[in-house]
Amino acid sequence: MNRKLEFSKRLSTALLQAGYKAEAAVLEREFNLRHYGKPMTLHGVNKWLKGESIPPYEKIITLAEWLGVPPDELMFGLGIKQKVEQERKRWDEEIGYQERELFEAFLALPAAQKKVVREVILAFKKAHSQ
Template sequence: MKNVKTEFAERLQMAMLAAGYDPKPAVLEREFNQRYYGKPMTLHGVRRWLLGQVTPPNDKIAVLAEWLKIPPHELSFGAELPKQIEQRRKEWEVSISYQEREVFEAFLNLPAEQKKIVREVILAFKRSLR
């Protein structure tokens, strides 16, 4: 089973290939450090990204994504995540009725303290149904 770091490494390698770069540490180190204004990455550091041992922090992912011309979230999480989120949103919108939607909108317009009370009541009902 793959982990998050391994999957990131695969996406990074594929993005490099798609952008016309050899997915080698020396290439990654050179190209990244030309674009990043913080402390430069070492060859060892970028090799760990490519091997799936470490994932870079968000500021470095943003630089990688800009260089490779892909959305940062796609580099971090893959292209499937936005599709899954959109699918769940569509399922949600289809599954609720007009009356439920009206209740949700009324809830969203309540002051924070009243929202807290309504939330507690709903959660109490949920617990009682177990």
């Protein structure tokens, strides 16, 4: 689905959960009370709610602080955060000291040798997947 529409859904949900109506007039008034930069117009915030635009990062921060939602969650949703956490968990659980030692040795290699090692590993992966 469209990133702008997804953002608008998350914004509307955050507004409702914070006890506000998901309406442009409410969003404009409350946002401008809290944001110290250029104020938003009714038309501008309406575009956020309709999924026509996404605010710049400094305005995401103001929204997140006001609505009590982490800015990354407001901007990207929980799906990405959960996916990253699962990948980290996998690395933490599945990689033992021998693999860590191997990665440290790899990182210490010069660039040309890293390239050779990478190509060998990818060749093994390709052969294994066939």
